[in-house]
Amino acid sequence: MATRKFRKQEETFFIYLMRLACLSIVVVMGLILYSILKKGIPALNWKILTTVPEGGFYFGGEGGILNAILGSLYLAFGATLIALVLSIPSALFLNVHLRKYTRLTNIIRLIIDVLWGIPSVVYGAFAFSVMIWVGMRTSLLAGMITVALFITPIMLRSMDESLKSVSNLLYEAALSLGSTRSEISVRIFLKQCIPGMITAILLSFGRAIGDAAAVLFTAGFTDNVPTSLTQPAATLPLSIFFQLSSPLPEVRERAYAAALALTVIILIISVSGRLISYKFTRNDTK
């Protein structure tokens, strides 16, 4: 039969298409990692990770990128924390309290999606104009708030998608036991969605630590490690950018060491997040 032959060819075609798509993702990932490792490892040493830039660092002088590593970590952790405090209650409110108001929640979701789509440089420009207005200087705190602003939609919508998957059946069962909505939120919805919550946090943390545009005007850049929230802070993406734009090859090589450090940080955070999520889900849910 002709149709049977055609269906078989169609199936084969789509299988190869899927394989090709997956393969190209893996290849691109591999190439990125390869280039970072190849150029980064020779430039990487203990000193570069543990010292701050000395005079003329960006022209091949002595020093390291400790300022940017710590600055990025402070900034990303601070911003993730702020976003978390905003996202968890909002996501729960949308899914537990406003569950039956589907039209309202759809509008809210649309707005958050639009916010997600706005590039981070726009958030940076917005925050910068607010900073000028209130007379605030570039600082770690300003950077944290700006980054928190643009990762909150990401975190909120990811949490929202996860909470949305909780079945009505479970919701009704919990209500029938006489639970209040806050009990349902914390003891059932959050509990059920721990893996989704952790994924949302990791996703936002990755965006926070990897962003250069929003922090350029708000957190500034410095050769020192910030010791308070009001001091400016350096970040790895900006450090990579400044070094890569240098005409000197040895400075450009150090940019790859910084890129490697950034990649390793994200890797460590992701893996530990997964482990936490696994530990939580193994015991109590499926």
Next chain:
Amino acid sequence: MTLNNTIVNEKIQIRDLNLHIGQQHILKDINCRIPEKKITVILGSSGCGKTTLLKSLNRLTDLYPQVKINGSVELNGQNIYNGIKDINDLRRKMGLLSQRPAPLPMNIFNNVAYGLRISGRTSKKFLRYRVEHYLKQANLWEEVKDRLSAPASSLSIGQQQRLCLARGLAVDPEIILADEPTSALDPISSQTIENRFLELKNYYTIILVTHALRQAKRIADYIIFMYLGEIIEQGEASEFFLHPKHDLTKAYLRGSFN
């Protein structure tokens, strides 16, 4: 026992209940009484509004978007749609058993202890004692006593349904609302649930929604037969099955229902 059977106390009285969702008229002029400590079966084909009627009793219908309810549902003489102080108290009086079991995302012990904990009973000794008691009541204790800390989702679906029964009993309800609780279960698990109901009716008012005629025959004391959002016929089960009055009832009992 024999004397008690002849005296029927009303647990719930429904008067002129109408329920709309948007433009749809789901429940039409529902008037009925539900006797205390009996099994009342709400019988009817799919989509006739029996689940909605059940959920309107503990106001889970509040969760439906664009719902409008007129009329009254009186529980122990008090209208639950008017002047009720705490809706959680109302819901706690009615344990719900749904079509498919929905265990809470916790271990077996905590599923049963959940209701006790949220009502402020947290003493470990008390919880252990009560959890065992309710699991025994739901006929599940022997199967799970050695793995109380296993996740509830690791149980079979029949066991999960009995766990949900134990969980519902643990909040000490007056009424058990059961929405086709055996439709997803194998015959043996279904029978266990039915046998439990026959015992539990000595302590609780049970309202069971089903489309299974044979199940209704096996356990019903009182029948409410519904069709397209209306109550067609209601009465004592024996009378209902032996002398159906309405033509639709006769057709349903014959099995020639379209």
